[in-house]
Amino acid sequence: MIGRLNHVAIAVPDLAAASALYRGALGADVSEPQELPEHGVTVVFITLPNTKIELLEPLGEASPIAAFLAKNSAGGMHHICYEVDDLIVARDQLLASGLRVLGGDAPKIGAHGKPVLFLHPKDFNGVLVELEQK
Ligand code: CO
Numbered sequence: 491m492i493g494r495l496n497h498v499a500i501a502v503p504d505l506a507a508a509s510a511l512y513r514g515a516l517g518a519d520v521s522e523p524q525e526l527p528e529h530g531v532t533v534v535f536i537t538l539p540n541t542k543i544e545l546l547e548p549l550g551e552a553s554p555i556a557a558f559l560a561k562n563s564a565g566g567m568h569h570i571c572y573e574v575d576d577l578i579v580a581r582d583q584l585l586a587s588g589l590r591v592l593g594g595d596a597p598k599i600g601a602h603g604k605p606v607l608f609l610h611p612k613d614f615n616g617v618l619v620e621l622e623q624k
Pocket of ligand 1: 497
């Protein structure tokens with residue numbers, strides 16, 4: 491079921507500073523910031539040869555990463571995203587295995603314009619897992 495690693499997402503308290511760090515110290519290819527109000531984040535995409543890194547900064551009052559940053563003030567790894575061939579088939583298999591999908595079982599459109607689902611971190615060794623339709 492599981493396919494390529496699509497991205498690793500890192501929550502950051504200061505997106506401009508984090509972008510400058512990756513661009514400067516690491517020489518990374520860092521996109522312009524993109525506001526995603528429906529997800530409560532501003533994101534930059536860092537393109538690596540084999541995957542992507544996303545830096546996430548809270549946007550708005552009800553940002554889903556605000557609580558995470560309250561606990562991790564310097565920022566931290568927030569989730570990893572795997573690609574799957576068929577998100578609905580993957581979801582149904584996971585639910586049948588007793589694993590939990592967050593926020594209802596219907597896919598939402600993610601930061602890349604493709605359907606995504608999030609899986610409960612307590613079911614995956616403390617890591618929030620995002621699945622993205624390939
Ligand atoms: Co993601």
